[in-house]
Amino acid sequence: MDKDLLGNRTTEVEREVARLYDALKALARRADAPPCVARNARKALTCLWQAANDLALVHEQLYDLGV
Amino acid sequence: MNDQRYWNPKTETMPRGDLERLKLHKLRSLCSFAAEKSPFHARAFEAARFRPEQLKTLDDLRRVPVMTRAAWMESQAKTPLFGDLVAAPPEAAIRYHLTSGTSGRQPLRVLDGMKDWEWIAECWCYGFWAFGVRPTDTVFFAFSYGSFIGFWGAHYCCEKIGSLVLASGNMTTENRVKQIVEMGATTVCATPTYALRMAQVARESGLDLPGSGVNKLIVSGEPAGSIPAVKRMLEEQWGAKCGDTAGMTEIGTIMIFECDRQPGGTHIIEDHFIEEVVDPETLEPLPYGAEGERVVTSFGRGFLPLLRYRTGDLVKKVPHTHCSCGRTFDLYEGGILGRTDDMKLIRGTNVYPRAVEAIVREFDAIDEFQIVVWRKDDVQDEITVKVEVKPDRGAGADAMLAKLGGDLAAAHEGLRFNLERAEYGSLPRFELKAKRLKDERRRA
Numbered sequence: 001m002d003k004d005l006l007g008n009r010t011t012e013v014e015r016e017v018a019r020l021y022d023a024l025k026a027l028a029r030r031a032d033a034p035p036c037v038a039r040n041a042r043k044a045l046t047c048l049w050q051a052a053n054d055l056a057l058v059h060e061q062l063y064d065l066g067v
Numbered sequence: 068m069n070d071q072r073y074w075n076p077k078t079e080t081m082p083r084g085d086l087e088r089l090k091l092h093k094l095r096s097l098c099s100f101a102a103e104k105s106p107f108h109a110r111a112f113e114a115a116r117f118r119p120e121q122l123k124t125l126d127d128l129r130r131v132p133v134m135t136r137a138a139w140m141e142s143q144a145k146t147p148l149f150g151d152l153v154a155a156p157p158e159a160a161i162r163y164h165l166t167s168g169t170s171g172r173q174p175l176r177v178l179d180g181m182k183d184w185e186w187i188a189e190c191w192c193y194g195f196w197a198f199g200v201r202p203t204d205t206v207f208f209a210f211s212y213g214s215f216i217g218f219w220g221a222h223y224c225c226e227k228i229g230s231l232v233l234a235s236g237n238m239t240t241e242n243r244v245k246q247i248v249e250m251g252a253t254t255v256c257a258t259p260t261y262a263l264r265m266a267q268v269a270r271e272s273g274l275d276l277p278g279s280g281v282n283k284l285i286v287s288g289e290p291a292g293s294i295p296a297v298k299r300m301l302e303e304q305w306g307a308k309c310g311d312t313a314g315m316t317e318i319g320t321i322m323i324f325e326c327d328r329q330p331g332g333t334h335i336i337e338d339h340f341i342e343e344v345v346d347p348e349t350l351e352p353l354p355y356g357a358e359g360e361r362v363v364t365s366f367g368r369g370f371l372p373l374l375r376y377r378t379g380d381l382v383k384k385v386p387h388t389h390c391s392c393g394r395t396f397d398l399y400e401g402g403i404l405g406r407t408d409d410m411k412l413i414r415g416t417n418v419y420p421r422a423v424e425a426i427v428r429e430f431d432a433i434d435e436f437q438i439v440v441w442r443k444d445d446v447q448d449e450i451t452v453k454v455e456v457k458p459d460r461g462a463g464a465d466a467m468l469a470k471l472g473g474d475l476a477a478a479h480e481g482l483r484f485n486l487e488r489a490e491y492g493s494l495p496r497f498e499l500k501a502k503r504l505k506d507e508r509r510r511a
Binding site for chain 2: 005006008042043045046047049050053054055056059060061062063066067
């Protein structure tokens with residue numbers, strides 16, 4: 001993610017937050033993950049969403065992932 | 068971008084123009100989601116002929132229909148338990164909380180999903196960090212941890228910050244003050260009324276609160292936290308600086324906080340909320356410095372999308388330049404100034420006189436009644452319901468009063484109501500609009 005919601009160039013930290021956020025979303029979508037992975041991935045995703053949303057990188061809902 | 072004074076330096080110091088653009092982006096996103104997922108909003112949008120695509124600038128916010136607590140409660144009455152405002156499957160919720168209703172026994176019920184619950188703590192983080200709470204702090208919560216949402220979010224905020232959290236649950240006041248001193252708590256969170264009560268009990272128990280480790284007192288739940296006289300009293304009795312916050316169950320968290328510069332007002336968390344100040348009669352927007360009603364749009368709680376929700380709170384918005392902290396978030400001068408309606412806040416619980424009346428009127432032995440709000444020992448807010456029992460129904464009156472007290476408490480998150488039997492004919496009678504509520508609390 002090169003730009004934030006306002007079209008500003010993202011920082012290195014912001015790009016790392018965005019990368020981890022996307023990775024956690026992908027992990028939460030997997031149907032083959034055991035409960036310990038599925039639930040902890042969602043818990044981590046709730047936290048990364050806060051960071052990504054605070055930094056104006058995303059503003060979306062995650063209820064389809066049960067988050 | 069690594070300024071440790073702010074929880075989120077990027078948005079807290081964002082130029083106003085960018086902040087407005089960010090709010091517009093989030094508003095469009097939330098309105099589109101609400102139109103698709105919340106039958107409540109889909110219906111309201113259609114009635115107002117509003118479509119999210121019409122949001123071109125932040126001024127277009129006025130196209131979004133306002134939302135009232137009465138309409139929300141009506142939706143819950145029609146579609147129990149949660150109404151059709153809910154925009155996600157109820158089974159995705161992880162938390163349930165409630166607040167007392169505006170009429171009768173029906174409470175207002177709220178649900179939160181995982182993301183929303185974490186967001187609730189996140190908003191508290193803006194406020195606690197701004198007032199100086201850090202990982203090295205030990206934070207004591209004088210809070211009962213029940214279905215009332217109160218300081219729940221603040222508790223998780225402090226865990227997130229990394230502070231040591233002391234949850235006092237159902238401890239007695241004596242045990243609470245003892246633990247605050249023994250554990251070396253540096254920060255205490257309570258309602259202003261209860262903070263004064265704890266200080267009183269500490270004095271009676273010979274505990275030296277001003278000499279203890281407490282250096283920050285963070286209050287919420289009552290407007291008194293921003294009243295200078297009350298704040299002075301709290302700071303003297305605790306020997307700590309006192310910071311105000313305010314939130315509401317409907318949004319689940321705080322929307323305003325006082326920073327450590329304490330400029331006589333509370334900053335609005337503007338990247339997570341749109342806070343409008345409008346004329347309560349015309350709903351026209353008011354300029355800086357004019358007192359009006361708060362109307363809130365909350366971006367974080369998608370489970371229950373709150374769009375232009377009329378709060379009934381009276382506020383006065385002033386520009387961010389009133390504070391020297393560097394935040395670009397505007398402020399409410401003096402915090403929450405009062406109410407546009409007759410709701411009373413008693414020890415953090417909302418009490419609507421018409422809801423009390425609806426319950427009292429279920430007891431046909433009661434002829435007349437009066438609600439008296441008063442302050443015990445100049446410290447603790449109390450509510451007393453005085454009732455006149457019909458002359459021929461005196462037998463069993465004590466049991467009836469006990470039941471009435473229980474029913475009132477059950478409808479108000481366990482708030483204790485004092486019940487008093489008045490002599491028959493002694494309470495005022497009304498020919499036109501009845502005024503059965505007397506607020507005897509001294510104005511600061």
